[in-house]
Amino acid sequence: MRTPALTTRLQPFTSTIFAEITELARRTGAVNLGQGFPDTDGPEGMLRVAQEAIASGVNQYPPGAGEPELRAAISEHRAARYGSQYDPDSQVLVTVGATEALTATMLALVEPGDEVVLVEPYYDSYPVAVAMAGGVRRTVALKQGSEHRFELDVDALRAAVGPNTRALVLNSPHNPTGTVFTDAELAAIAEVCRDNDLIAITDEVYEHLLYNGRQHHPLATLPGMAERTLSISSVGKSFSATGWKIGWVCGPAELVAAVRAAKQFMTFVGGAPFQPAVAHALRNEIPWVEQLRADLQRKRDKLAEGLDSAGFDVLASEGTYFICADVRPLGFTDGAELCRSLPERIGLAAIPVQVFCDNPDDTRHLVRFAFCKRDEVLDEGLRRLEKLE
Numbered sequence: 041m042r043t044p045a046l047t048t049r050l051q052p053f054t055s056t057i058f059a060e061i062t063e064l065a066r067r068t069g070a071v072n073l074g075q076g077f078p079d080t081d082g083p084e085g086m087l088r089v090a091q092e093a094i095a096s097g098v099n100q101y102p103p104g105a106g107e108p109e110l111r112a113a114i115s116e117h118r119a120a121r122y123g124s125q126y127d128p129d130s131q132v133l134v135t136v137g138a139t140e141a142l143t144a145t146m147l148a149l150v151e152p153g154d155e156v157v158l159v160e161p162y163y164d165s166y167p168v169a170v171a172m173a174g175g176v177r178r179t180v181a182l183k184q185g186s187e188h189r190f191e192l193d194v195d196a197l198r199a200a201v202g203p204n205t206r207a208l209v210l211n212s213p214h215n216p217t218g219t220v221f222t223d224a225e226l227a228a229i230a231e232v233c234r235d236n237d238l239i240a241i242t243d244e245v246y247e248h249l250l251y252n253g254r255q256h257h258p259l260a261t262l263p264g265m266a267e268r269t270l271s272i273s274s275v276g277k278s279f280s281a282t283g284w285k286i287g288w289v290c291g292p293a294e295l296v297a298a299v300r301a302a303k304q305f306m307t308f309v310g311g312a313p314f315q316p317a318v319a320h321a322l323r324n325e326i327p328w329v330e331q332l333r334a335d336l337q338r339k340r341d342k343l344a345e346g347l348d349s350a351g352f353d354v355l356a357s358e359g360t361y362f363i364c365a366d367v368r369p370l371g372f373t374d375g376a377e378l379c380r381s382l383p384e385r386i387g388l389a390a391i392p393v394q395v396f397c398d399n400p401d402d403t404r405h406l407v408r409f410a411f412c413k414r415d416e417v418l419d420e421g422l423r424r425l426e427k428l429e
């Protein structure tokens with residue numbers, strides 16, 4: 041057999057500090073504030089619909105584009121919240137989580153050698169999806185600006201776009217920084233897309249989880265953007281069901297048909313009994329999500345306060361499950377080094393932000409903490425943080 045077995049295009053993605061820290065946390069019994077998933081269930085009504093669907097025989101392949109009822113619910117949700125109109129039959133596609141939607145989009149739209157612009161730090165699946173398609177990524181680094189907030193460097197974005205750029209990926213609210221892009225930033229991004237005829241791929245999995253009264257404004261709602269944007273979201277983060285892996289992509293019929301062509305030979309379909317449950321959630325459980333949002337905002341504040349007391353310089357989190365903190369006031373220079381030692385030193389796990397970057401220098405001093413955990417877990421984490429000196 042030829043060695044190594046793994047293709048050169050995937051070799052850069054094999055070993056990650058992410059896996060290392062997760063394993064370290066498991067071995068040491070650390071409170072894990074590294075992993076971004078909730079430790080409580082989603083709305084009862086939603087869980088019940090899934091159980092009833094299994095009991096009543098919704099267990100075979102659903103239609104390739106997704107259950108019509110779910111596609112209708114997704115279309116209604118985008119119309120009610122954002123005023124966007126998507127035809128459920130031709131402009132909505134159900135996928136196996138946002139992850140498959142992103143990967144299928146790359147495979148469908150990116151020719152080998154085409155460039156895709158990513159904002160860094162980036163969600164870990166983006167560079168892999170670009171590589172699978174044979175694309176080349178160009179990254180634009182967020183800059184730590186005033187008020188402890190990460191900002192988009194619009195000039196750097198313009199500079200990253202060239203004649204071979206096909207698409208741009210935008211994640212707002214943004215994991216791992218917690219940044220929600222401002223209307224001015226969105227307008228600048230939209231202008232870059234229009235000027236350079238780019239496709240925008242938006243990752244909106246945190247669309248309901250914005251704090252302090254901030255509102256989510258999809259890039260697709262900006263002038264001239266609906267016809268060039270694929271808007272991606274999923275059930276996982278909004279309804280605390282990250283294991284269900286029901287996602288969706290909305291956009292112009294031609295682009296959605298392209299994504300469907302790739303998706304049908306990746307998984308064809310998935311999660312039949314979850315699809316009616318997600319339709320139920322989008323139609324009936326938004327008040328539940330509002331409560332989740334309020335709880336998460338409170339938990340964010342609690343964690344921020346604890347990190348501040350422990351001596352970190354805490355950055356702003358305007359959305360998502362995450363808050364980032366600067367380790368330098370504690371006498372450290374490298375977040376990865378601190379994250380490797382934290383589980384054994386104080387029994388706490390967190391993730392260094394540099395692992396989400398091509399150029400780790402700008403974020404070497406930052407660590408990401410997740411606050412989507414039960415109060416008991418957060419409180420225990422905070423008690424352990426007090427031991428950090």
Ligand SMILES: *Cc1c(COP(=O)(O)O)cnc(C)c1O
Pocket residue numbers: 076136137138139140163211215243245273274275276277282285286287
């Ligand atoms: C969790 C997450 C995803 C993955 O979503 P799934 O629906 O579970 O595939 C995608 N993007 C971001 C930014 C995430 O945090």
